[in-house]
Amino acid sequence: MPMPPPDTPIRWFTGLYHLLRWVLGGVFIYSGASKLLAPRVFAVLIEAYGLVPDAMLMPLAVILPTLExxxxxxxxVDLRGALGTITGLLVLFVAILxxxxxxxxxxxxxCFGPEDIEARAYHGLRPALYRDLLMLVGVGFMYxxxxxxxxxxxxxxxWLKKHLNKKTEDAYVEMDAEVDPGERSGGGSGRSGDGLHGQQVREGA
Known part of the structure; x- marks a missing residue:
């Protein structure tokens, strides 16, 4: 049986890194978006913990999901600071749970807004705590x-510069593709003919 190349584990762990990045990103996008759809309900859930003053309930019910x-x-897209922000949010969630x-x-x-199936099924905090701890393990691997x-x-x-450069390169490729090759060759022949005509005129003079 042939031995795998030495860089196979590197590829596996690199793939795991990107998989965790996409999964964590997707979880936080879904979690935050579901809360933003019903901020008043989320404010009531925050109030149940008794940790936040009433005046801060609605602002926090909007700011926290937006940050998620x-x-x-x-x-x-692997921007700098994203993993640190998610780590801080997970630590906060674990502490509250x-x-x-x-x-x-x-x-x-x-955790996933008013339609959280887990909340209706278990009506408890331990499953959510275990899930957040598991995500923290994934974050530790990513670091x-x-x-x-x-x-x-x-x-x-x-990131912005990279994508602008890519769009500029694509635009140049499209412009070049729109130019008729016959026009390019015809233009070149015309220039060659002009040069030959000029040479004949000079010789006749």
Whole structure:
């Protein structure tokens, strides 16, 4: 049986890194978007923990999901700061869930908005806590792989510049493809004929 090439584990772990990046990004986009669809319901869920003043409930019910969506989108394209933001959010969620479990609160997690199937099924916080801890393990792997492979996420300006350059290159390719090859060759023949005619005139003079 032939031995796999030495770089096979590298490819596997690189694929796992990108898979985790896409999964985490998608989870946070879905989580934040579902809460933004019903911010008042999410505010009620926040109030159940008894940690936030009433005046801050609605602002937090909008700001927190918006941050989730933006962090998820940024992680999909691997922008700098996205993984750090998601790590901070996960740590915050774990701390709040652990507090709720310690206090014996009988509340819904609300992690995926008012239509959270998990919340209706279990009506508890432990499954959500275990899921967030598992995601933190994935985040830890991503940080370790970045350090091992010297992966440097893109900044916002470098990502924008990269895509603008790509669009510019595509536009030039399309413009070049629209030029008729016969016109290019005909133009060249015309220029050659002009040069020959000029040479004959000089010789006749």
């Amino acid at each position: 969506v933006l962090a998820g989108l940024a992680l999909l 652990a507090y709720g479990i310690r206090m014996g609160l009988d509340v819904d997690c609300g 370790a792989w970045r350090r091992y492979r010297h992966i440097d996420p893109l900044t916002g300006s470098s």
